[in-house]
Amino acid sequence: MTEREPALSVRDLSKTFTGQRALDKVCMEVLPGEVHALVGQNGSGKSTLIKCLSGYQSPDPGGQISVAGVRVQTPLSAADAAHHGMAFVHQDLGIVQSLTVLENFCLGRGFSTGPIGNIRWRVEAQRVRRLLADFGHDIDPRVEMRRLSSSDRTIVAIVRALAALEHQPHLLVLDEPTAALPKVEVDFLFAAVRNAASRGIGIIYVSHRLEEVFLLADRVTVLRDGVRVGTFRVADLTENDLVELITGRKIGEYSPPTTWAAEKDPLIEVENLSGARLKGVSFSARRGEVVGVAGLLGSGCSELARLIFGADVRQDGTIRFKGNQVNYRIPSQAIKDGIGMISEDRRLDGYFSRLSVRENISITDLRRFWKRGRLDRGAERREIAALMREFQVHPPDPDRRMADFSGGNQQKALVAKWVRLKPDLLICDEPVVGVDIGSKVDIYRILERIAAEGATVLLMSTEFKDLAALCDRVIVLNKGRIVGELVGAHLTKECIARLAYAS
Ligand SMILES: Nc1ncnc2c1ncn2[C@@H]1O[C@H](COP(=O)(O)OP(=O)(O)OP(=O)(O)O)[C@@H](O)[C@H]1O
Ligand SMILES: [Mg+2]
Incomplete structure (x- = not known):
């Protein structure tokens, strides 16, 4: 043979x-x-x-x-x-x-054509639908890609x-x-x-x-x-x-979160919040806390993040932030009040691939660099280079286009952008997606640090093991509802998974 x-x-x-x-x-x-x-x-x-x-x-x-x-x-x-x-x-x-799903399938592959060279869309659509069905997915080939999850x-x-x-x-x-x-x-x-x-x-x-x-x-x-x-x-x-x-080095275990002298009043109180998926969600969080939100796809974690940040419209419920009832209609209002959000999908929002890291980072906060009616580019560049080194964004070149960084380094730059604004509440929706194991620990340490300095961190993640290691407590969502809150000895990967998968 x-x-x-x-x-x-x-x-x-x-x-x-x-x-x-x-x-x-x-x-x-x-x-x-x-x-x-x-x-x-x-x-x-x-x-x-x-x-x-x-x-x-x-x-x-x-x-x-x-x-x-x-x-x-x-x-x-x-x-x-x-x-x-x-x-x-x-x-x-x-x-x-x-483009639609179908058009994306046909990109670069050519189309199946009829006798007079016309594209046989019906035939193609059926074929694509079957291919997706073989994979266990019922996706309409005529839907635009941007409408898909x-x-x-x-x-x-x-x-x-x-x-x-x-x-x-x-x-x-x-x-x-x-x-x-x-x-x-x-x-x-x-x-x-x-x-x-x-x-x-x-x-x-x-x-x-x-x-x-x-x-x-x-x-x-x-x-x-x-x-x-x-x-x-x-x-x-x-x-x-x-x-x-x-x-090339040994990675230690995470250090236990430092407890911040907790205020009596919560920084954020969410009551009976409902949206497309969420149903009557209530919880509160104090300064100094890292609160995990765990759940599977469709459980509503991302929607909760977006509702608080003003990126989705709520159907019902109230949100109190720093003691005041708030109703953000767009994220910029939330940002002004001291809320930041690292989003689940860096390709969709929060990031401009054709702009430099410098522009991506300072876009939310340019005022700082205006001096007597002029933008102080030197100061901006120096600050951002230092920030990139602190967050280990490689290479630490502020003028490099975002698209020319590796995927994980793009994510670290986005984390740097939000942490720099010193938000009172930082919502992190899958912040370590695409981030390597070393940098992941670095990002987690940063989240612990800003909580220790008095911020509240809400961490949405499907990495149950990390949630258990990092959070003070974890709220578990299942089909839009809170099905449990885990603390202390009950805060384990297994307990989170049991609640998240329960039907
Ligand atoms: N178009 C480009 N122009 C200049 N440098 C680039 C370009 N693409 C990649 N690089 C550099 O080449 C190196 C390797 O990048 P690459 O994207 O291959 O990393 P990776 O292993 O895929 O990382 P990640 O896990 O973050 O995706 C990086 O230092 C990156 O900055
Ligand atoms: Mg890569």
């Missing part, structure tokens, strides 16, 4: 951006039917490696790429990548929000990539596919990935969630600063081993 060629073989792949080596002679081999995880800290080069394979970036000369034993000329085009049987789901999904958008991107594998499938690459996906949906994705692998397709799977690596992958390649640290069989590693390989 002859050995099968690797699905992908990469030799000495390098990529230099102006003055920066993002990949340094990286080698990697993916076998047919193997799920191969690719991990590393924010900015370590994962997405760059993938973009060199997909034809989005040209690698430096000298590297070699082969797919199923066939040498691929570099730089390659997107068409070359597809021709060789490589399919991709990128970190930003590669989806056009203003972020989880449905992710599913569309994945199903589209899998559909592209119909011809010559060799390699499926998923760059942080679960970053915008709630935990319950992850099972669908895993099933689809395993299914593809069982058909002999090699899979590259990028994720910061190490438990996913252990659940799904056969082997793992670790990158650090553009260099391959090594490739390992997952079965040979513990989670601690992997963390050390990724960070």
Whole structure:
């Protein structure tokens, strides 16, 4: 029996951006039917490696790429990548929000045409609906992407990539596919990935969630600063081993939150709040507290965040903030009162990809830099560079476009933006999505710190383990209602999960 060629073989792949080596002679081999995880800290080069394979970036000369034993000329085009049987789901999904699901499917693939060259929309729509149904999702192909939830958008991107594998499938690459996906949906994705692998397709799977690596992958390649640290069989590693390989340091446990001399009166009181999903939610929170809000997709966590922030319209209920009844109709009113919000999906709001970090950070607070009718750019730049170093945004260049940072570094910049405003209440809706394990701990420490300094932090998250470790107490939402509040010995990952999953 002859050995099968690797699905992908990469030799000495390098990529230099102006003055920066993002990949340094990286080698990697993916076998047919193997799920191969690719991990590393924010900015370590994962997405760059993938973009060199997909034809989005040209690698430096000298590297070699082969797919199923066939040498691929570099730089390659997107068409070359597809021709060789490589399919991709990128970190930003590669989806056009203003087009429908169907149009997104047809992008770059061409349309099925009738005898006179007309596009057969009905046929195409049926086909796409069936593909999505095979994946367990009932999504109308004629709906605009922007109307879908972020989880449905992710599913569309994945199903589209899998559909592209119909011809010559060799390699499926998923760059942080679960970053915008709630935990319950992850099972669908895993099933689809395993299914593809069982058909002999090699899979590259990028994720910061190490438990996913252990659940799904056969082997793992670790990158650090553009260099391959090594490739390992997952079965040979513990989670601690992997963390050390990724960070090059040992990560300590979180320090217990410092208690702030609590005021008697709550900073925020929510009573009987109802919206599209939420039903009669009441709770309050004091200064110095980190209060977790846990729940599955559709449980109403994000809606609660948006209702308080004035980004959604409530149907019923009252909110008192600093003792006054408030009714924000737009977020800017909430911001003025001292409320900040780090949103679940950095691609949708709160962030302008074409503007620099400096502009993104100071956009909410330019007044500070006006001096005698002129904007003091020097002061602005210095402050923001210092802030970027404090929050470990790499590289700490205030004038770099947001889009040119790695995904996790974009998220850290957004956290920096809000923390800098010193809000009294900071609402964090999935703040560590796409953030590597080292930076995740850093962000959590920052949240603890601002609470210790007297702010209230509301933390919406599906990372139950982190909630249990970080929060003073956790409110659990289930189908729009509060089904429990956990403190002390009851505040465990298992208890949160039991309440969140209860039907
Ligand atoms: N278009 C670009 N121009 C300049 N530098 C870039 C560009 N794209 C990426 N980089 C730099 O290359 C390095 C690797 O980035 P890359 O996006 O590959 O990281 P990553 O491992 O995917 O990180 P993350 O986990 O945050 O997504 C980073 O330092 C990043 O700032
Ligand atoms: Mg990336």
